[in-house]
Amino acid sequence: xxxxxxxxxxxxxxxxxxxxxxxxxxxxxxxxxxxxxxxxxxxxxxxxxxxxxxxxxxxxxxxxxxxxxxxxxxxxxxxxxxxxxxxxxxxxxxxxxxxxxxxxxxxxxxxxxxxxxxxxxxxxxxxxxxxxxxxxxxxxxxxxxxxxxxxxxxxxxxxxxxxxxxxxxxxxxxxxxxxxxxxxxxxxxxxxxxxxxxxxxxxxxxxxxxxxxxxxxxxxxxxxxxxxxxxxxxxxxxxxxxxxxxxxxxxxxxxxxxxxxxxxxxxxxxxxxxxxxxxxxxxxxxxxxxxxxxxxxxxxxxxxxxxxxxxxxxxxxxxxxxxxxxxxxxxxxxxxxxxxxxxxxxxxxxxxxxxxxxxxxxxxxxxxxxxxxxxxxxx
Numbered sequence: 233x234x235x236x237x238x239x240x241x242x243x244x245x246x247x248x249x250x251x252x253x254x255x256x257x258x259x260x261x262x263x264x265x266x267x268x269x270x271x272x273x274x275x276x277x278x279x280x281x282x283x284x285x286x287x288x289x290x291x292x293x294x295x296x297x298x299x300x301x302x303x304x305x306x307x308x309x310x311x312x313x314x315x316x317x318x319x320x321x322x323x324x325x326x327x328x329x330x331x332x333x334x335x336x337x338x339x340x341x342x343x344x345x346x347x348x349x350x351x352x353x354x355x356x357x358x359x360x361x362x363x364x365x366x367x368x369x370x371x372x373x374x375x376x377x378x379x380x381x382x383x384x385x386x387x388x389x390x391x392x393x394x395x396x397x398x399x400x401x402x403x404x405x406x407x408x409x410x411x412x413x414x415x416x417x418x419x420x421x422x423x424x425x426x427x428x429x430x431x432x433x434x435x436x437x438x439x440x441x442x443x444x445x446x447x448x449x450x451x452x453x454x455x456x457x458x459x460x461x462x463x464x465x466x467x468x469x470x471x472x473x474x475x476x477x478x479x480x481x482x483x484x485x486x487x488x489x490x491x492x493x494x495x496x497x498x499x500x501x502x503x504x505x506x507x508x509x510x511x512x513x514x515x516x517x518x519x520x521x522x523x524x525x526x527x528x529x530x531x532x533x534x535x536x537x538x539x540x541x542x543x544x545x546x547x548x549x550x551x552x553x554x555x556x557x558x559x560x561x562x563x564x565x566x567x568x569x570x571x572x573x574x575x576x577x578x579x580x581x582x583x584x585x586x587x588x589x590x591x592x593x594x595x596x597x598x599x600x601x602x603x604x605x606x607x608x609x610x611x
Contacts, residue, residue, distance in 0.1 A: 234346060234358040236334070236380045241278050244330060247359050248279045251328040252309050256354065259329040260312045261345060263336070265290050271332065272312050282309040289316045318344045324352035334360035334379075335372040342379045426457040431549065455547050455554040459527040463537040465593050467517040473507055487521060496521065516593045523597050526604040531559055537596055542587040550581060562607040570602070 237243045251258050262271045265288050272284050285308040287299045303311045304323055311317070311326070318341065329349045334342060342360070350356030360380070365373050433440075474480045483503075490496050500518065503510050510518075527535060527544075531554045534545040547554045554560055567574050567585070575586045590596055 233355065234360070234380050236360045236362065236376050238364055239332070239361045243359060243361070244275065245278050247328055247330055247357065248275070248282060248310060251357070252279075252282055254354070255325075256328060257303065257306070257308070257323070257326040258310045259317060259326055259345075259348060260310055260332065261315065261317070261329065262312060262332045263314045265314060268312060268314070275310060275312065279310075284308060284310045284312055287311055287313040287316065289314060315341060315345065317348055322351055323348075327352065327354045327356040328359070329357070330359045330361065332361050334376060335362040335368045337375075339375045339378060342375070346379070423458055430455070430457060454528065455531040455552060455557070455559075456528055456533050459524045459532055459535060461520055461524060461527075461535045461537070463520070463535075463593070464539065465516055465537065466513045467520055467593075469514050469517070470511055473511055473514065487517070490521065492525075493522075519593050519597045523593075523600050526600040529559075529604060530563060530600075530607065531557070535596075537590065537593070540588075540590055542590045542596055542599070544585040544587075546583045546585070548582055550583075559607055563603065566603055566606040570606070571599075 248258050260271070260275065262268050268286055268288060272286050275282070275284055285299050285303060287296055287303075289296075291299070299311075300321060302308055303326075304321065306325070315337075327349050329345060331337065331342065331345055337345070346358045349358065360376060362368060362372075362376060365376070368376075469480050469483060471480075474483060487499060490499060496518065500510065503514070523535065531547050532544050533548055536543040536545075546560070567576075571587070573588070577584050577586060587599065590599070
């Protein structure tokens with residue numbers, strides 16, 4: 233349990249007293265060696281019944297070792313220390329940590345320090361003490377709020393993403409915390425970057441990849457980095473199936489990051505075990521993921537499935553070697569033999585394929601399954 237408070241004798245007294253009364257121990261973090269002994273005197277005044285000890289990196293090695301051994305053996309109730317304990321010994325009996333001036337710490341430091349407690353079967357507490365939020369910087373407020381909000385097991389990823397959002401991911405070729413990543417998000421930036429690299433490979437730097445483009449067989453080259461899908465079908469994890477909003481968002485993110493059928497099978501098994509039989513809308517959502525994988529292999533950038541009509545858009549760059557590849561040739565041969573009712577259209581320089589009277593997502597998946605099997609069986 234993580235709580236943010238202004239600096240208060242009452243909070244310190246209650247936190248230490250509660251932990252000591254259940255036979256536990258407390259870390260008190262104060263990252264200033266110059267006045268750390270004044271903090272010890274303050275705690276002795278607030279809670280005179282507890283035994284305190286100080287530990288910091290400027291102490292002699294043997295002295296610091298004796299301090300830590302004494303704390304581990306239970307000779308002291310409160311260890312007043314600098315961030316030296318951040319990567320220190322595992323002490324299961326210490327299940328409360330108080331971080332003084334938490335606004336001066338980075339997010340990763342706070343997360344690491346909090347990880348020093350909660351290592352046994354006892355409920356753990358982290359108290360972050362800071363000046364009134366109105367008097368600290370906006371970034372410090374956001375850091376403290378994120379650490380307070382994400383306190384569940386496995387929340388490190390969420391904290392990292394929030395940290396990325398707060399500080400920025402930096403200039404790709406420099407050290408400045410700048411650029412557009414903070415505005416559009418890391419994943420979108422990464423996708424746009426990949427698309428730009430692919431485009432440059434096919435245009436300005438084509439000579440560097442001459443040998444590679446001469447051997448275009450399709451199975452070894454990915455011509456698109458992603459495929460967007462627009463549909464009026466109901467694709468979601470229903471509220472009554474996964475009730476927690478945070479849990480649903482995590483599952484969507486997990487589904488989006490799956491790479492192959494084996495991982496997808498494990499994901500479906502997890503859903504079934506945790507929430508019961510998978511409803512139809514969630515099954516359709518999973519099918520869309522499979523469709524997207526096959527579409528990327530086939531060089532398809534966009535799919536629109538609305539009102540029983542399926543429109544498939546190929547690589548938008550008409551000069552792309554994709555249109556000279558074995559993959560595209562095989563798609564044309566397959567359509568000519570199996571889908572004579574499918575119509576190829578070109579509009580505004582974009583080549584598309586239109587299928588009429590497609591009743592549902594399952595039939596869309598069947599089209600892509602058969603096309604993918606035929607194209608890559610030949611190659």
